[in-house]
Amino acid sequence: MMTELLWLLPLVPLAGAAATGLLGRRLPKRAVTLVAVGASGAAFVLALAAFMELLSLAPGDRRIEREFFTWIAAGDFTAQASLLLDPLSAVMTLVVTGVGFIIHIYSIGYMRAEDGYYRFFAYMNLFLFSMLLLVLAGNFLLMFVGWEGVGLCSYLLIGYDFHRPAAADAGKKAFVVNRIGDVGFILGVLLVFLTFGDLGFGRVFGKIASDPSRFPPEAGVGVLTSIALLLFVGATGKSAQIPLHVWLPDAMEGPTPVSALIHAATMVTAGVYMVVRCAPLFSRAPVALDVVLVVGLATALMAATIGLAQTDIKRVLAYSTVSQLGFMFMAAGAGAFSAGIFHLMTHAFFKALLFLGAGSVIHALSGEQDLRRMGGLRRRIPVTFWTMLVAALAISGIFPLAGFFSKDEILWAAWAGGHPTVWILGLLTAGLTALYMFRLIYLAFFGEPRHAEGVHPHESPRSMTGPLVALAILSAAGGFIGLPAWLGANRFARFLEPSLSLVHRGAVPHFSHALEFAFAALSVAVALAGIFAAHRIYLARPGGAGRIAARWGAIHRLLRDRYRVDEFYDRAVVRPLLGLSERTLWQRVDVGVIDRAVNGAGASILSLGGILRGMQNGLIRSYAAWILAGMAAVLLYLSLLRS
Amino acid sequence: MDVPFILSWTTYLPAACALLLLALPGASDRALRRIALAGSLAAFVLSLHLVFHFDPFTGRMQFEESVSWIRLPAFEIRHHLGVDGISLFMVLLTTFLTPLVLLSSWRSVTQRVRPFLACILLLETGMIGVFCALDLMLFYVLWEVVLIPMYFLIGIWGGERRLYAAVKFILYTMTGSLLMLVGILYLFFAAGGDTFSLVELVARLESGALGWTSREELWLFLAFGLAFAIKVPLVPLHTWLPDAHVEAPTAGSVILAGVLLKMGAYGLLRFCLPLFPGAALALAPCISVLAVIGILYGALVAMVQPDLKKLVAYSSVSHMGLVVLGIFTFTTPGLEGALVQMVGHGLSTGALFLLVGMLYDRRHTRRIADFGGVAHASPVLAAAFLVVTLSSIALPGLNGFVGEVLILVGSFSRSKVFGTLAAVGMVLGAVYMLRMYQRVFWGPKNPANAGMGDIGTREKVLLLPILLLMLWIGVYPPPFLRRMDASVAGVLRRVESARAPGGSYRVDFMDARGTPGEETK
Amino acid sequence: METLIFYLFGGIALLAAVSVVAQKNVFYSALSLILCLGSVAVLFLALEAPFIAAVQVIVYAGAIMVLFLFVIMILDPFSAAAARDKRKRLTCLAAALGLVALVVMFTLMRAYDPAALPVVAGGIPADAASVSRLGQLLFTRFLVPFEATSILILVAIMGVVVLARKRS
Amino acid sequence: MNPYLVLSLLLFLVGTTGFIVKKNVLAMFLCVELMLNAANLAFVAFARDLGQLQGQIFVFLVMVVAAAEAAVGLAIMIVLYRRRQTLNPDDADTMKG
């Protein structure tokens, strides 16, 4: 039943967006709330129903593709408007609508006082629509529609407070950086079409899998590698990986629910989703996979280090997101696609929770975001504190919270896949994660209150704490659907299996459960060490952080300035480009060369006219001389130059 | 239902209306405006008839009509009109935009209303005629006729440097078109000197009854192509465009960007490709290079423009470069993409100029730096502007994307380098458009905008059809694409015939780049 | 005999022509021209054109040139001497161009050979009674040009009346 | 080559050059008369060479033309002199450019 109504799933939020966007200005807030939140809730229900229906099918049949109409057809290029529901998209749909619904509810309270209330919800619903389209798309081009759509919504929502120049700038930056990635993506799509003559996921992957002679899995750099790398460029843009990670921290200028939904839980994970969706392709492009792995690792490590030195609570979380996304790509790069998705899901829970919690903190402190002006909030906003603590533990990878299972699976995959260096650095990153996360917790909730006079921290309303609790439960328990093999069967991986059936798998060396367990214990230990270090530095010894910062001044400044990547881009790309356009192309080429040539041609003819004017001197005798000269010339021609 | 002379009716109705305007000495401006609007709407309704009765399954000309115009012993020039899938939407775009343009000038043009309306209506006749004409001379005549009202529109109702812009416009375009006249004459005599009919000439070429040396063909192509390239405009022949756009009144800019530029690309498709396929093939690499340069160059220069109209003008250079690139891929997606992009660019850039005009009406400035925070004062205007901006930067789901992606498919299949560079244009497009949008509409409340007010009903009526059409093309383009298929296939067949083995032209430059195992048809 | 006459009067005509140009005073230029015309009249005689020679002396030198002299005397016989020259280089230029034209035309015309001419239809042979033949022809075959010259004279009369009359 | 023709050519070119050299409108017109005379000489010379009569008729007609021209020309010059008290052609240069 539900599979027949698959089109409803994205269209419900779209209808909500249209209704709130077009009519919202005239509707009362209550109606807007009803429509928008109702739409997201309905989408969640529909997603749930679809998921259930999928579950009811035999694993082999869990792939439902519906083509609604031909979207674009020109010559042999056709793109269908087709939706694809399979375990992978079902999981994503659930995450998107579920977290989305929760955050919609949270936003009711958070955005209560805003003028642009309807606008906010219209954008949010539009985002849900785009994200669902991205997730459910049955072919590359339609996916690109959602892909750009979520970029647009991100742009709109970051720039929601458009009167603040910082927000406006951040929105534009997000869109442009995303666009750079999108170009890679669309080029990848074009190459897919060129290579396979088709764009549908099923058919393309089928052709790859069924034709090992043309697409040998272990080949070096071939067309598949090109496609994979181009697509991955798109992923780096959307998922804020090096070198296109710069937009995400700035995106924190958006309202906090937006940060939670778009820039933590869903949109930024689209890159991961896409890579996993294209796993049959990536898995046959080992070079590309290595690139994914290295980029993921580098991003994870770099972002984690930056996270240590940030003072804005949301920015810490943003870098944390970048770092965690890096983990997901590490998983994909190591071939553990389902682990990536698993971490994607758990991360969605606890990171959304962290952001919402941060939002609650900010709300409590009347807009204060600087960690240095917080402290001692533990008792003032207990619900927020406890739920955030759960999330912090989860992200740090403390057993048995959700993050533990997913992260551990990734690290294990890296080791098992034969990348010990990756494993070590990953482990280090996990420790750093615990360190910066608990730095946040300690600075915000423990110690002396440092907030400004006149601010009276207060707990958030029920509509905000409710979602916190719900997400806390998910963060705590969400991991159990993907228990590792040594604790039982990984049901999550098995569920995803039909979506990954075409993935090429090399020989996997077998390791004992004991080893796996040992590794898990090690990672928990590292996390605990991180927490301990945080406690020592930020809580036990006041001023410890300052001393460390002073001792490693250069490094600290480098981290605080985020490795100065923005400045580098500004100097290496933005300003040269603007200078080139302004001075060389416009002033020199356009005005200086082309226009001058055009005007010069005119001017030279005018000056010829001027010369003629001078020759027309009014004297009869010189006119006669002209006639005589003409006569002489004609005669000269007739006598000498003839024939 | 078969309406006789439907194309003539559509074409000449606006001109008749213009004459009516000139013949009504006592009428008030208000009445004149209404008459003009009614006339253009009637033309639009007539053109709708074309769509509904258009047979998408034939590549031949439809609604053809042909009467003798100038009959001489040796030859005759015929008044020969017809539309096919290539011209159909150009005609529609014209008839669609003209009423909107008239509506847009309702308040902003208060001086010399009568000649203004007459100019616009004459312009409409010329433009429709250009798209329908199947006789080379008729085409040429109408092509030139279009210049004059445009010249007056810029020169009389334009901005401060209007005279310079008008002269530049006319000299640039006349240079090209007069050389085309020589080309037409040469072609005519080379073909036997008895017919100017495009259909007949193509038929002769196809049957082999007519032929020329490759050298002749090259020169002929250049004679035609120069006129079209100036009109498109192709870099480096584009410098008339920013000036003309900036100085023209809103209505002029809309028509200029919306329709006039399309005449160039249309000419390439309609004449250069079917008549000189060999030369088109031979020159495709050079033209593609220019087109790609245009895409990037226009975008980069647009990025640093301080004037709204100038920015949009340079963005047109960029977008039209894409159209030319699409045409010279000689692939179905490329050509259809170019056509969709032509329509789409007409809509989005037309709408942009309308919106800039609305801003200008309110603030009497077009400098980007003078604005800021407009979204506070005019949220609906800001929203509409945003949609149009997004369409212009090819956001999926809006019209720009369909054309752009098809062109990219076409060009990418020909040359990965060109395709990639063209795609880079997408990024630059986003940069300059969003930069502009941010600086104009976002930012803190600006006291200068205090008296702006949001857009009124008339302006909403103006924008709504465009926005809906953008959405329609973006979401469900098959009705458009389907009607182009047969005609585009016809053009491509002509081009391919020149590529036949033993043909004098081989184009290896562009095909050489594909990796083994991925030939495309 | 004829050669002698040619060189004598041809030389005089040429010298007189040069004198027309060389004289500073227009009065003497006019006199030189009369001398030139007279010498050419002698050459006409030598060329067996007595009627033309007579007309040349009577009408041309006699009437037209006298008219010239009258006008010169009426106007300003000695102003030419003081005339300022706005374009000094023109003299040299004219001389150079005249020289070029001379050389070029001379080279072109050098090959002139009347004997090579075929007999042309419509040619009127010159005979002894040429003067009476001349009159006859003027009123038959050349009637139209002759009448046309009368229009010319009508025009000239009108011109003089219109232009030279006293102020009305 | 016919020596009369050479003489005629010389007269013609002296007239032509003189027209440009002279700085008096009357003298210039005298040079034109010189040129006409040169043409007349050529006509008569050709007529003799060809044994034809019509060359002489042409000369007669040309003389009439010359007379008419002279009348009109002198009238124009008189008007010029009345208005400007000059016969210098270089003074008649108010219109130029």
Add this chain to the structure above:
Amino acid sequence: MTLDELFLLIPQWILLAAAAALMLMEPFGRPAGRRRLGLVTVAAVAAAAYALQLQWGLEPRSIAGGMIRIDGFSLFFQWLFLVIAGLSAVLSTDFNQREGIDRGEYYALLLTACSGMSLAAMSEDLILTFIGIEILSLSTYILAGFKRRDIASNEASLKYFLLGSFATAILLYGIALVYGATGSTQYQAIRASAALQGEIPALLLPGLGLLLVGVGFKIGLVPFHSWVPDVYEGAPSPVTAFMAVGPKAAGIAALLRILAEALPGLAPDWTRILWLLAVLTMTLGNAAALVQSNVKRMLAYSAIAQAGYILVGVVVHTREGFTAALFYLVIYTVMSLVAFGVILALSGPGDRRVHLDDYAGLGRRAPYAAAAMGITLLALAGIPLTGGFMGKFFLFGSAVKAGFVGLAVIAVLNSVLSVFYYFRVLVYMYMKEAPGGTTDIDPVSRPVWAILAIGVLLILWLGVSPDRFLALAGYSSLGLK
């Protein structure tokens, strides 16, 4: 000369009789009769036209001892000249009264000039052609100086006269050389003689050169053009209108007859010379027109350039070329007369308001006159749907067909050039506001209005439906060869 032949010359007799009558009306006519001077002229022209119309369809023939040819070509040009004379007379009436030069001789001279032009076009003998041109020239010398009290008019007259007689002398010497080379001045005889002699006779080439100079002067070809701007500027405006079309057309007619009928054997030579002259004429005429600020003077230069276009048809020397040249002459005549008509209608007392600044804001001050001027300028620039375009189209077409693609391209680029200055007048009329204190436009008389209106309609009609005139021109060009 038979009675029959006299009958064929009746149109000319009528003109001359009328000229004589007009001349006599001056001393003997009463003052009241003066107003009718123009009317008499027009009546004479109409009568001549009627007489001419009776000759329509006659077999081509030579009359007057092979001096005059009656054929389509002659008819065509006689028609054209009658129209020019008639229209000039109408344009003159008001002007002459205003300027106080309303004398019978004026109209008489118009008629004699017309007669001279007709002779030049009909003549088949160099001597008669010479005399025809001379009649025309003498008439126009006088007409140019008709405003005796005006220094400019006098100066124009003097310049025209001196340079004209200089050129005439050159022409005459050329005729003498041709006579010496071929033993005849009759076109067919020249042609036959040249053909019989096998190689080109020695005197024929310099003869050709001098003929080209002489006739080129009349047409105003560069570098024999220098009199044109000054004389056009100085002459009374109606005379300028007449000169811009009449003598030019007569020169073209004579040139066509001479080259096509007498000297076809020298075609390679004169084609190349005229090619160069055409290019020079177009380019320099246009370039000089660009920098003019006096409208009359600008149109003078434009007239030079237009002659260059017409010359294209001669250079091509095919049926199509001749036809196109004749056709363009018709159109050029109409365009020129309308343009000068507007100028003289607006020029004001003393014929002074001829500066571009005087045209500022004309579109509002005198919308109809401005519209007439505007359409004419568009036509002169060769914009489609005007006769000017059709004319150029057939001219350039003939060039392309005959293989003169380079010439066509140059001509076309020149058209672009010309757009610049033609449109500058449009700019002044429509895009600039009149400066304060501009005087009002004088009322224009009905006859002048009628001429302007008919002219504009003709321009448009020729631009839309040129078939008939083209057929006429084609029929007329049959007379050549």
